[in-house]
Amino acid sequence: MNLESLNFYGFSFEPELKEEIQQVAVLKTIDAGIDLIKPQQFIKSIPLVLKGNIKILRSNDEGEELLLYHIEAGETCAITLNCCLGHVRSEIHAVTETTVEVLMIPVQKMEEWSSKYKSWRHFIFNSYHKRMMELLESLDNIAFHNMEERLEMYLLAKKQMLDKAVIDVTHKEIATDLHTSRVVISRLLKKMERERLIKLHRGSVELL
DNA sequence: TCATTAACACGGG
DNA sequence: CCCGTGTTAATGA
Numbered sequence A: 001m002n003l004e005s006l007n008f009y010g011f012s013f014e015p016e017l018k019e020e021i022q023q024v025a026v027l028k029t030i031d032a033g034i035d036l037i038k039p040q041q042f043i044k045s046i047p048l049v050l051k052g053n054i055k056i057l058r059s060n061d062e063g064e065e066l067l068l069y070h071i072e073a074g075e076t077c078a079i080t081l082n083c084c085l086g087h088v089r090s091e092i093h094a095v096t097e098t099t100v101e102v103l104m105i106p107v108q109k110m111e112e113w114s115s116k117y118k119s120w121r122h123f124i125f126n127s128y129h130k131r132m133m134e135l136l137e138s139l140d141n142i143a144f145h146n147m148e149e150r151l152e153m154y155l156l157a158k159k160q161m162l163d164k165a166v167i168d169v170t171h172k173e174i175a176t177d178l179h180t181s182r183v184v185i186s187r188l189l190k191k192m193e194r195e196r197l198i199k200l201h202r203g204s205v206e207l208l
Numbered sequence B: 001t002c003a004t005t006a007a008c009a010c011g012g013g
Numbered sequence C: 001c002c003c004g005t006g007t008t009a010a011t012g013a
Helices: A003-009 A015-024 A079-085 A107-116 A118-144 A147-162 A171-178 A182-194
Strands: A026-030 A035-037 A045-051 A054-059 A065-071 A092-096 A100-106 A198-201 A204-207
Touching (some): A015 A100, A026 A045, A045 A079, A045 A107, A054 A171, A065 A118, A065 A147, A079 A107, A079 A118, A100 A107, A107 A118, A118 A147, A147 A171, A147 A204, A171 A182
Antiparallel strands (some): A054 A092, A198 A204
16 A cells, blocks of 8 residues: 555645554455445444545435435545444445445544544544535435435436446435435436436436 | 335346 | 336325
8 A cells, every 4th residue: 555545635644644544554445336334233444435435325223225425535434433432333324336445444543543643633523524514415405305306416416426427326226315216216217308308228327 | 296105017138 | 037117006195
């Protein structure tokens, strides 16, 4: 693992910190569509994302889900820290959306670095802030927009994130992310296709 | 009115 | 055959 990849974060980590990261972090490459964190699981290490992105869903005990936000390159999920330090089971579900490269950092190290390094504190606070903003955005979506608008925003966000117009996703997967039924998604997508906003393919949606 | 659930048909891999 | 998709009918909020 080279230190250069850490500059990716845009935070000038102290040389000593970089050294420590290099010592304890485990570099992993993971395929798209893999569960990183399952609901009810105990977490002992947290990923720093170097490449690709991860989606974070909220799950209830019935296994119903709702997309909360995404973790992109250069970010981490600081909110998960709480759950880890408190030895509480995970209330969230993390799934890789693309192939990702991550550095897995043990939770104790993250805590240790928070008191040791100023740059790390900044990084963690910044991550908290980002997650909080995205959470508010997602709350706004649910409160103030109907399903059709939410679907449009969902697709646009995916297009931006993946940087391509053809999005590989099934109606069922969208329905899970937006916490609705597939019937509704199929109907809305069909309507959007008639309106020439999108083109439907099996297992993918093309934005026009 | 719009979402959900169940059910069914069709087609591709 | 299984899965993704499109559609309908019944029911409920």
